[in-house]
Structures are given as C-alpha cells and as structure tokens.
Amino acid sequence: MISRRTGLAATAAALLTGASGPAAKAAAPHRADRIGGRLQSDVDAILATGATGVLAEVQSAHGRTTARAGTAGLRTPHHPVPWDSSYRIGSDTKTFTATLALQLAGEGRLALTDTVERWLPGAVRGNGNDGRRITIANLLRQTSGLNDYLAVSPDAADAFTPDGYRRARFRPTTPENQLKAALSRPPLWVPDAEHPARERRWGYSNTNYVLASLIIEQVTGNPWAQEIHDRIIEPLGLRRTFTPGTSPYLPRPTATAYTWFPGCARPTDTTLAFGGGADGSVISTTHDHGVFLRALMSGRLLRPAQLSAMKETVVAEDWVAAPGVRYGLGIAWRPVAGSDGGIWFHGGTHLGIVSESGVTPDGARAATSATFTLRMGDPAQDAQNLAALRLVDRALTG
Template sequence: MISRRMGLTTAAATLLTGVAAPRATATAPPSLRTTGTHEDTGSRARLQRDVDTVLATGATGVLAEAQTADGRTTARAGLTDRSDPRRPVPWDAYYRIGSDTKTFTAVLVLQLAGEGRLALTDTVERWLPGAVRGDGNDGRRITVANLLRQTSGLNDYLAVSPDAADAFTPAGYRRSRFRSTAPEDQLKAALAHPPLWLPNAERPERERRWGYSNTNYVVAGLIVERVTGHSWAQEIHDRIIEPLGLRHTLTPGTSPYVPAPTATAYTWFPDAGGPTDTTLAAGGGADGSLISTTRDHGVFLRALMSGRLLPPAQLAAMKKTVAADDWITAPGVRYGLGIAWRPVAGSRDGIWFHGGTHLGTVSESGVTPDGARAATSATFGLRMGDPAQDAQDAAGRRLIDRALTDR
C-alpha cells in the first residue's frame, strides 16, 4: 500500500527515479453530470476541460466533482478498463483515498480531545506505555499533536520496511496483495531505526521540524483504540460515516477488494514494460485504508470545515500549521493536524487539503476554509518513477484549485 501524498514512499522515491513508462492510450467520450442548481455553464465546462487535461497526462480514467450546498457537478473522462473502449469511468465510482484517510483519523482524535478523554499534549507514553522505545526512539518525547502534525521524527514504516523495495515490482505486488500487516508490526518496522529527530523535550508542542511519516497515524490509530476500547474502524463508522450519511465510505479491513462500480487501478512499475492491474490490495488502517467516492469525500470535507464534526477549539487546533517543505511541488504548503493548507491564486484565504495515493489510484481534494465549497477527484493510473506522473499530479491540483476558486 502507498498512503503518502505524492504516491511514493521515501524508499520508493529513491528506488524509482528516472524510469519512463508507457502512456495510456485509451480514451472515452467526455461526460458531465449536474445535480441541483450547482454552478453555471462556464464552471461546468471548465471542470470538464480540467478532467480532460488530467487524462491527457497519461491517466486511464478520471472522475472529479465540485460540490456546494446547492448541488454538485461531476465530470469524467477515460475508461473503466483499458481493454474495453465502450465502458467509461463509472459515475460514483468507489476508490481508495489513501492518505486522505489521515484527515478522518485526525478528526477522531480531536473529537476525543474535545470530550476531555485525551489531550493533544499527552505523550505517546501516556497511552501506549513502552510502545515507542528502542534505537533512540522515545514515546515520552512525542505528543499526540506531534503525531497528527507530522513533527514526531518517527521513521515512515513504509520507507524503512525490509520489504519496501520488493513491494514496488509486479511480482512483489502479487505476492503481497492479499497480505495484511498489523499496526504493531508496522510500528516495529519503524522503530528498528533511529528517529529522524526527537521533539523538543521542554515544549514538544512547539516542534517545527517536519517529516511525513505514515507511522504517526498508525500510532494515532492505536491511541484511539486504547482510549475508546473500540477498533479504529468502529470509531470511524460511529463518529463520522454514520452521522454524515456517508453510505459509500467504508473501512475494508483485511479485504483486498473495492466495491463496484469502480475502475481498474493500473500501476506502471519501473522496467515492467507495461501496466499492472493493482486493483486488489489488502492492508492499511488509520494511515490510509478508507474507500470512498467523490460525493462522500466532498460531504466530509464540507462538514469538517463548516464545524459539524469538531467544536471550535478543536477545529482551530487542527488549523495550527507548520511549514511542510518538499512535500509536494506547490509553494507555501503548511501542515496542520491531519490536514494541510496552501495558497491559491484567486483566493484570499487559500484552501485546505490533503490528498492520497494508493497503487493505481490518486485522490486529490480540497475545501474552502468556510466549508462552502469542496472539490474531489479520483485519477486511475500511477506511473512510478516517471516524470510524467508529476505532470499528472500538478494537473490534478490545478483542477481542485480552479474548482474551488471558480477561475
């Protein structure tokens, strides 16, 4: 599983550089669908053009949605599967949202903080005694806020796992696609290496060193389970999915399947000579396992920023950010508690976003600070190590920015 914003773990990024992959050549007639009174003709046409632009970078299929309280506009381009030019990407397709899951997990933790059941200043040691120790790692120096803000210094288990290199090959993928790894084992892999740093001993909440690590959210999920006595999946369902009526959002557990309708998630591995169908994939948890739709994801983001999921104090805490340099190729990005902010031309207040990547699927999303407007997209097709993937990612971010600013 890849559950990191750019779609490549640190290990994979090192391993998979400068490898060109074949472009997808399949195309399908563009489509547009509007529900309610959402947007004018120009905005709808622009969304379709932006979807077409993402497809033209080499994706096999793209689905995107712009959403307000008045309705939603959904645009699509490309195919459900490269082998059948008669089947466009389905409306309301399910897809793995990857690290967009982290925002959901952060909401759980902040809800517990709002209820007084934990504090953001609590240390990991407070809730998981002895769990983060060894090789210089020290849970007494890491707070809950450090985990959510990615300022803990913990290594990314995906980057340091001994199986990381093998996983990013067609044969390695096939060997591991039905295999799940327990969060305790993921944490163990991360702790087998010295930390990148230890947060400030006196004021860990003021730590400004930043490094993206899926391990932070593995630990956050374990803390949710320790505090509540319930599984992370149950808390996601009871606190977010059911109250918001997200009927097409689910925690797959150990199942490697994505419900229908969906589109084939193709990955171009380095030196593989062609795409691999990577739709089947087990594993993941609080750091990147959710399956959703563009509609449900937009509803979640709008509810979050409009204050339906968190009290004002916790929402404000979520928006306290640090600079997240070198995370994505966009200027001025800052990372909060499970959500990030970036400036956008035409918007005085910028947008909030996260994004996620799984093998064969890229999730892009964004929401205005007041929750009035959200934009979400699923792009099917991931080309590891191919510079053209950067073009696909940039086009996806432009789609989100334009859908939110109406420019």
C-alpha cells in the same frame, strides 16, 4: 498511503496511452454550463497526461457538478469510468483519523499534549526512539521524527514491483509489525524534552497515524474502524464510505486501478490490494469525500477550539508539486491565486489511485477527484499531479 511528498515523485513509471475514444468524454448528470464546462476541461487535461480514467466533483450548498473522462479499464475501452466509482482515498484517510482524535480531545478524553508513553507504555522505545517525548499533536502534525514504516520496511523495495504486489495483495500487515519496522531505525529527530508539542521540524511518516489509531483504540476501547463509522460515516450519511479491514476488494461500481512499476513496459492491474489502516485504508467516492470535507471545515464534526487546533500548521518544505504548503493536524493548507484564505487539502495515493481534493476554509465549497493511474518513477506522474492540483484550485476559486 504512499507518501504525499518527495517519495511519490521519486518512485512513480511510464506514460499510459490508449484512453481516448468514445468513452474518453461523457456528459455529467449534475452540471451547470460554465462550471461544468470548466470542470470537464480540467478532467480532460488530467486524462491527457496519460491517465486511463478520471472522475471529479465540485459541490456546494447550491448542488454538485461532476465530470469524468477515460475508460473503466483498458480491456473495455468503450466503457466509461462509472459515476460514483469507489476508490481508495489513501492518505486522505489521515484527515478522518485526526478528526477522531480531535473529537476525543474536545470531549476531554485525551489531550493533544499527552505523550505516546501515557497511552501506549513502552510501545515507542529502542534505537533512540522515545515515546515519552512524542505527543499526540506531534503524531497528527507529522513532527514526531519517527521513520515511515513504508520506507524502512525490509520488504519496501520488493513491494514496488509487479511480483511483489501480487505476493502482498492478500497479506494484511498489523500495526505492531508496522511499528516494529519504523522503530528498527534511529529517529530522524526527537522532539524537545521540555515542550515536545511545540516541535516545528516536519517529516511525513505513516507511522504517526498507526500510533494515533492505537491511542484512539486505547482511549475508547473500540476498534478505530468502529469509531470512524460511529462518529463520521453514519452521522454524515456517507453510504459509499467504509473501512475494508483485511479485504483487498473494492465494491462496484469502480474502475481498474493501474500502476506502472519502475522499469516495466506495461501497467499492472492493482485494483486488488490490502489498504492498510488509519494511515490510508478508507474507501470512498468523490461525492462522499466532498461531503466529509465540507462538514469538517464548516464545524459540523469538531468544536471551534479543536477545529482551530487542526488549523495550527508548520511548514512542510518537501511537499510534492505545491509550493507554500503548511501542515496542520491531519490536513494541509496551501496558498492559491485568487483565494485570500488559501485552501485546505491533503491528498492520497494508493497503488493505481491518486486522490486529490480541497475545501474552502469555511466549508462552503469542496472539490474532489480520483485518477485511476499511478506511474512510479516517471515525469508524466508529475504532470498528472499538477493537472489534478489545477483542477482543485480552479474549482475552489472560480
């Protein structure tokens, strides 16, 4: 759930090597020659930036094509990345959370123009923060002006070190503590008092989705995780997708997630980690994630009015790597050469994992990828990100 904008490029560590060899390339079990060859080439290109392991899938009504490269772990260089590996999708979780809120809006149980104050009285106050001037639409569109709790937490600097990671990996944080950290600073701005939902200023903040989950729980009377399961995971048959709660473990099969922390000469195995909540905790696979994205854009999860609302965007000026990005309600859009309608995506980053994906506007085609390497503060991470974006773009426009 690390920020998908400037924070990732500004924080990420050194080029990983040694991922070549017998396990670096493996034939995919679901593969049309032309499409599969191109996908394999693009997966290999991500590996060539220094990643340890990569997994990708393209799916449509005609079937799915998969590709992989690299190893399941540096200690087992001859073991390839397992097919259908589990991984933390990070901030791609936000699209799930926004979908829940929009389903409730479609049922008339909440309105996007409802303020935070209406559902969580007194929760957003102090230091100039004001929940009376922040709507649910502001939360989902990242236009609230609230600080990102990850950036302003007193433990933020320590969290991005090997020792800090080891101390925190079994220590879950609560939404209340996350909100307390965010409200300890004045907001970046406060939406207009008369028409807060029309706010156009944009700033990525995980705090927005912490609040969105608390509102969902207030509206439904159920935990956010239960709503995710009952409304999305079970109806779509996502057998390998779940919310881990406070558990830091990943189910098998999976690959080792490596993080190069700033100033470190060696990568740290960050496979064990507390995943957060509605802002970044969902665990899934490339296949399940693609099924979700296609169902969302094809209208299986939202009514037409709510899907249309999800696609109402504002300019996201400081989004990393991809120019022209516009952010909607829990999902973003970017122009892509060869595609008249562009593509919808989000992207997610967790310690040792980068999830990059995209879906066509009609849901006909989706591309998903997981790269099991994160390098904080290293230009090589930018090259990895660009290669992953290129994979998605080519898969959806080819």
